[in-house]
Amino acid sequence: MGWARKILRVNLTEGTCASEPLNMQWADEYLGSRGLATKYLVEETDPKVDPLSPDNKMIMSTGPLTGTMASTGGRYTVVTKGPLTGAIACSNSGGFFGAELKFAGWDMIIFEGKSPKPVYLFVENDRAELRDAANLWGKSCWETEETIKRQHQDPQIRISSIGRAGENQVLFACVVNDLHRAAGRSGVGAVMGSKNLKAVALRGTKGTSGIKDFKAFMQASNEAKKVLADNAVTGEGLPKYGTQVLMNVINEIGALPTRNHRDVKFEDASKISAEQMHEKRATDGKPQLVTNAACFGCTIACGRISEIDKTHFSVVNSPKYWGASGGLEYEAAWALGAANGVGDIEALQYANLLCNEHGMDPISFGATVGAVMEMYEMGVLTEEQIGTAAPFGSAEALVQLVEMTANGEGFGKEIGEGSRRLCTKYGHPELSMSVKGQEFPAYDARGIQGIGLAYATSNRGACHLRGYTVASEVMGIPVKTDPLVTEGKPALVKAFQDATAIFDSAGICVFTSFAWTLADVQPQLAAACEGDWSMEKLETVGERIWNMERQYNLAAGLTRKDDDLPPRLKTEAAKVGPAKGLVNGLDTMLPEYYQLRGWTPDGVPSSETLNRLGL
């Protein structure tokens, strides 16, 4: 079965918690996690709802492989309407929280309404109740986890929470679980904050028993684990270097967006790379990296645990940051570093720690700082307005701005609105490096053409995790394509988008797809879940999920115009590297993409397409 077949509905306005059966027809059509939670949101809310109003709902959902021995089977997704984008928001996270929800006997939790006062949800197996969170409000994610565990006298509780950023409704606030894993993007933490929901604390001791055929499942998951272990990326590269393995690689091919995408190469890339994290520091003789770490059930273990340099100016007087904690991943290192021209890896680690502690998406935060620095250099923003001198490359400015944004002080409040609103306010909307209001991640769409189309068409705004064509265009997974051309990219983007929807909806990590294809996931799903889970069905379900999200966005008021890249990527050519002279060919790729999707030239799914997918 895979599913626990039970969902928890929490009405925050009324203060009630109720159990109801999972809609098994929807589970059969949308699998779980991302797909299934989105189906519930679509059915239960008006797409035009104000994301931060009580009428929006927030859903935390596991997939059928969450809480199983499938490698990486520990993920959960937060689905809601996103305040940063006004589009569907769907952020998933690893750590241990997702599996614990399954072990407590639930597939998902639907939060509706708004609590009159700060509360947290406590779930112990079948028992669920809202508890007063007055003493937690204002606390960081880290303090919240510690306090809840102490209050319940149970160190084994798993917690998701928002920090001050979520409370203050920073539009890129995230939901943090297990200290440093996060449902990071699209501002899902701001939605949680708008509901006065501080945290969700879980203790599950029932376990996952509903596997259709345990024997077949163990065989399938063991075979799939071997594929991960034998693969160079998932078996060696990611455990040793983490996602940061990409820093030097992407810089070399001239696709590392630098200084708000002015440049495509960063002269200090090696100073903020995975290799640097392994180097012993001159100050204390220790490398920044302490160890790698796994999320629940993960046999890859790409996570970084780092120790900041105690003598660095950002923490020299703050011993609370001196211990081991979540280290730099590629996206964070890029957004906090290259995007701002900052090459001080200890400053990046400090900003990373604050993003974890207070619950902010380091990608959107860092990229917004990049836009601020550009406007500072142009003279649009002054030192007086910002509260600090903020030229590109200033580690001091980065450190100050992260503190101001986390605490909701001064100019930090404006940064907390994200780059689109901030740049528009100061008269330069074109400087926001975003799609649908969500900031780009760490790949330049001039040097990697396909990813530009993936950004433009991602249902949750610019994102690398909705169609990671970098795998093909740079690493040759599953087949090598030329990153500099647009030919063939629309089909590539569609294939990645549809397959990723299955990985996300199954409850596993998309990083497995460096080694796995759908053919490695399918036997695990087929053994775990009742019903037909053939390859053909998975392909249809993936495409159905993508089109459902698209329909939601269109109903929310988005149009073809929102499938666009900032002018910089379409008119300012890359200055150096293999992509020198190139801009992104979105306008060539987009019409073909719509056609392949079975959408009209305006990007609307045709009635044939909707019928074919049962939508």
Add this chain to the structure above:
Amino acid sequence: MLKSLHIDPAKCTGCLQCEMACSYEHHGVFNPSKSRIKVFNFEHEGRMVPYTCTQCSDAWCMNACPVDAITLDADTGAKVVHEDICVGCKVCTIACPFGTINYEQDSGKVQKCDLCDDNPACASACPTGAITYVDADWTGLGKMRQWAERANTPSTAAS
């Protein structure tokens, strides 16, 4: 030849595959709360440590049991709880200096590592070699080898 579980915390990533494998082997479900091996995460130090029964030769739990529900499996050296005899008094959980024998609410009995009939599921499931099942007399062999390697004495031809 007796074998022992050998734990090398430095290799542990904290993935909990061992806990799931243990619960599946003994209870037929994926449920870390029923596992007889437990991984501790000292998060502020960046250390993950799997911990379970080391099968003491002169076992406190076995000596303390008032109804002789814990016996030695002569083939594996495991101290095994017989659920049909155990009365759930928990005296063994007090006697054990390491906390590796524990009460289990659902059955009303205690449970501990029994080495899975000489084929520990935790060791099979561990993806990094942090948990291995090796010759009981030579659990230090890997460490000895590492240090031997550092002796760094150049070979000389026999003369």
